[in-house]
Amino acid sequence: MRAQAETGTHLDLRLALDQLLAAGGKRVRPTIVLLAGGMLGADPDKLVTLGAAVEMLHTATLVHDDLIDRALLRRGMPTLNAKWSPAATVLTGDFLFARAAQLASDIDNVALMKKFAETLGIIVNGELTQLFAARGVISRENYYERIFAKTASLFEMSALSASMVSGEDEATQDTLRIYGYEVGMAFQIVDDVLDFCGDQDTVGKPLGSDLLQGLVTLPAIFYAEQYPADPDVKLLRQGNWQDRECMLRLVASIRSSDAIQASLDEAAAHIERALEALEPFPISVEREALIDLARYILDRNI
Numbered sequence: 001m002r003a004q005a006e007t008g009t010h011l012d013l014r015l016a017l018d019q020l021l022a023a024g025g026k027r028v029r030p031t032i033v034l035l036a037g038g039m040l041g042a043d044p045d046k047l048v049t050l051g052a053a054v055e056m057l058h059t060a061t062l063v064h065d066d067l068i069d070r071a072l073l074r075r076g077m078p079t080l081n082a083k084w085s086p087a088a089t090v091l092t093g094d095f096l097f098a099r100a101a102q103l104a105s106d107i108d109n110v111a112l113m114k115k116f117a118e119t120l121g122i123i124v125n126g127e128l129t130q131l132f133a134a135r136g137v138i139s140r141e142n143y144y145e146r147i148f149a150k151t152a153s154l155f156e157m158s159a160l161s162a163s164m165v166s167g168e169d170e171a172t173q174d175t176l177r178i179y180g181y182e183v184g185m186a187f188q189i190v191d192d193v194l195d196f197c198g199d200q201d202t203v204g205k206p207l208g209s210d211l212l213q214g215l216v217t218l219p220a221i222f223y224a225e226q227y228p229a230d231p232d233v234k235l236l237r238q239g240n241w242q243d244r245e246c247m248l249r250l251v252a253s254i255r256s257s258d259a260i261q262a263s264l265d266e267a268a269a270h271i272e273r274a275l276e277a278l279e280p281f282p283i284s285v286e287r288e289a290l291i292d293l294a295r296y297i298l299d300r301n302i
Contacts, residue, residue, distance in 0.1 A: 028187070030055045031293060032158040036176055039286035040166035046107050050165055053103035053116070054158050060096035061123055061154075063089060068131065069213065112164050119157040122149050135214035136241040138224045138233075143217065147188040148181075155184025175277050179290070182274035187297050189267040192217035196255050208251035214241035218266065220250070222259035264298075271298045 030051030037047040065071070066079040067089045081089040097120070104116045126149020134142060159180030163173045195210050196219050210217050216224075216236070224233045232250040241247060254260070274294045281287050 027055060028293065028297070029058055029154060029158045032155065032180060032183070032290070033162045035286045035290050035293070036159050036179070037162035037166055039281060039284055039290070040163060040168055040172070042162060042166035046165050047162065049103055049106055050112075050161055053100045053107075054154065054161070056096050056100035056103065057116075057120065058154060060093045060100060061127075063093035063096065064127070067093075068127065107165060109164060112161050115157055115161060115164070119153050122153045126150050126153075130215065134216075136216065136236060136239045138216050138221055138237060140221060143221060144185075147185060147192075151188040151191075152181050152184030155187065156180040159183075175280060179274045179277040179294075182270045182277065183294050183297060186267040186270035186274070186294075189218055189263055189270070190297060190300065193219055193260055193263050193267070196251065197260055208248065211241070211251055211254075212244065212247050218263045219254050219259040222262045223250075223254045223257050226257070226259065227253075267298055271295065 033051040033054055034047050037050070038044075063080055067081045067086060070081070071079050072082040080092060084092070101113075101116065104113055126146060129149065130146055134146060156177050157180070160173055160177040163176040168176075192210065195217065196208060198207065211220055220236075223230075224236070227233060230250075230253065232246050232253065235241075235243060235246050236250065271294050275291060278287055278290055
């Protein structure tokens with residue numbers, strides 16, 4: 001992926017790309033591409049290209065996310081915008097979007113390219129919604145829409161596009177789409193739990209940082225539903241999420257409540273539905289690996 005990203009690029013841009021790729025990550029999305037496509041017997045070369053395109057698209061969204069959130073750390077390492085100007089950071093993200101699209105086009109599948117573009121639109125629209133219409137909002141509907149756009153849409157595309165490359169019928173494509181969707185929703189819910197109770201060095205950002213930015217995730221929603229009379233919940237409902245002392249107190253309350261386990265239970269339900277989607281497929285090494293990956297998503301760092 002590094003060679004594809006850096007071909008013919010400016011020296012400073014190459015250095016930035018080296019930094020981004022060195023930051024690592026779980027590479028879950030391209031893993032889904034390779035495993036789902038391998039299970040269906042797709043061309044390995046096309047799967048590698050598709051996996052690289054998916055991961056490059058994901059990396060581009062992280063570059064823009066960190067700039068929007070003014071995050072200085074990701075995975076415990078300085079973000080690009082911690083070192084570069086906003087303009088340079090935006091342009092680097094744009095470059096990665098372009099390279100991701102170029103890689104996807106190399107597969108020469110028009111339907112796949114349409115899905116790729118549609119997913120990018122969903123992600124960007126979700127970011128705009130979160131930026132302008134989500135701060136301090138305690139709403140399940142708002143939350144589910146946000147995490148689909150932010151995370152599950154790309155997981156969904158990863159599994160679906162692998163089946164498209166494999167030339168499978170619409171029924172099979174939809175089955176893999178369900179797997180990707182359910183795994184993606186669970187992934188983000190677990191991420192949101194880790195924001196409250198994970199290891200700060202592993203999470204790579206201060207605990208409770210979402211709520212401190214006014215973003216109400218599932219643990220906070222469960223807590224607000226269970227304790228509507230809590231004064232801090234009332235302040236949050238009134239839009240006073242910028243009261244840092246109040247939000248820190250609310251983070252502590254959520255950490256010690258049943259909301260954490262309730263959120264994990266909901267993530268587990270998504271994983272069960274993902275596993276059910278795999279049942280029609282014959283037993284194979286790839287199918288078992290997809291099952292293990294889904295279970296890993298639920299158990300990681302909790």
